[in-house]
Amino acid sequence: MTIADFFQSGFVLHYINKNQLFVNNGGLALTLFIASCVIAAVASYFLGSLNFAIIISGKTYKQDIRNYGSKNAGMTNMMRIYGRKAAGLTLLGDALKAIIACLIGYALLGNLGAYVAGTFSVIGHMFPIYYNFKGGKGVVTAAVTMCMCNPFVFVIIVIIYAIVVGISRYISLGAVMCMLVYPFVLAGVDSWLLPAIQIGDSDPVSGSPYAIFALLIAVLVIYKHKENIKRLRAGTESKFVFKKSVKADEVIQNDKKNTDSESSDDE
Numbered sequence: 001m002t003i004a005d006f007f008q009s010g011f012v013l014h015y016i017n018k019n020q021l022f023v024n025n026g027g028l029a030l031t032l033f034i035a036s037c038v039i040a041a042v043a044s045y046f047l048g049s050l051n052f053a054i055i056i057s058g059k060t061y062k063q064d065i066r067n068y069g070s071k072n073a074g075m076t077n078m079m080r081i082y083g084r085k086a087a088g089l090t091l092l093g094d095a096l097k098a099i100i101a102c103l104i105g106y107a108l109l110g111n112l113g114a115y116v117a118g119t120f121s122v123i124g125h126m127f128p129i130y131y132n133f134k135g136g137k138g139v140v141t142a143a144v145t146m147c148m149c150n151p152f153v154f155v156i157i158v159i160i161y162a163i164v165v166g167i168s169r170y171i172s173l174g175a176v177m178c179m180l181v182y183p184f185v186l187a188g189v190d191s192w193l194l195p196a197i198q199i200g201d202s203d204p205v206s207g208s209p210y211a212i213f214a215l216l217i218a219v220l221v222i223y224k225h226k227e228n229i230k231r232l233r234a235g236t237e238s239k240f241v242f243k244k245s246v247k248a249d250e251v252i253q254n255d256k257k258n259t260d261s262e263s264s265d266d267e
Contacts, residue, residue: 009110012036036108037116044101044117048124051135052093053078056086066134070238074136076171091140097121098144111149115213118145122217126224137224139175142217146182149210152193153186169239172228179218186214 005014012032016022021029053073057065061082069077075094079087098121105117122142128135147154157178165174190208208214222229231237 005110007106007110010036010106010108010113013109013112033109036113040101040105040108040113040117041120043104044120045124046129047097047101048121048141049128049130049135050093050097051125051128051131052097053090053136054128054131055093056089057082060086072136073131073134075140094125094136094140095144097125098141099148102145102148111210114149115145115210118142118149119213119217121145122220126220137175138217138221142179142221145217150186150189153182153189156185156189157182170232170237172225172237173232176222176225176229179221182218183211183214187211 001011001014009017013036016029016032021032051073053065053075056078057063065071065077065081066073069081071077075087075090078090098118101117101121102114105113105115107113109116118141122138122145124135125141126135126138127133143154143157146157160181161174161178164177165171168174187208190210228237
């Protein structure tokens with residue numbers, strides 16, 4: 001097997017195609033294919049459920065990042081509360097789990113497996129089984145999945161993200177805009193790079209066989225940004241500054257004061 005075969009079809013799909021199992025033994029071929037999809041999905045979901053914002057805030061600061069700042073278990077909130085080092089470690093951890101997940105997918109079913117694995121690592125990050133299904137918004141994991149599955153699409157999306165955030169200073173707006181265009185960018189790039197698909201005697205059709213995964217990731221990420229979208233519309237969303245805005249201890253004290261104030265108002 002060549003490197004090209006690894007990324008295109010993986011070990012399982014390469015074995016199926018090499019031995020023409022879909023022709024000679026369709027039942028075995030289908031079983032191997034479905035089992036590989038399930039393994040990629042399940043393994044990647046459990047990998048994705050390792051939320052490094054929660055892990056780092058808990059192990060290093062003895063706190064739960066979900067209780068402070070925006071209450072999101074992600075890199076941006078880690079930056080705001082704990083600073084660059086914590087945010088960098090969070091970025092590294094969330095990126096690595098997506099890379100490993102996609103490599104598992106590639107090993108099993110090539111590019112298709114990578115999309116399956118990447119999508120489920122994003123789902124795991126958002127709804128982690130280890131943390132009562134309360135995770136992050138999946139932006140970093142989704143971005144790394146894009147990069148692993150189609151670097152050309154990733155570069156285009158990063159340029160769009162940089163332009164939107166550079167002009168607006170809203171991280172959330174950049175993420176939402178990128179997710180809105182992601183399925184269309186993928187479809188456009190794949191229709192340019194991939195050969196047209198022909199079924200039977202029908203005319204060849206160009207497009208992306210992976211667009212469904214891009215659409216699912218986009219819907220999930222946008223859904224997780226629903227509160228940010230409300231704040232953007234109301235003009236109350238915080239603009240991002242590349243530094244720790246307040247100390248974690250100050251955030252705790254402010255949250256405590258707000259809680260006490262709300263209790264007094266209720267009384």
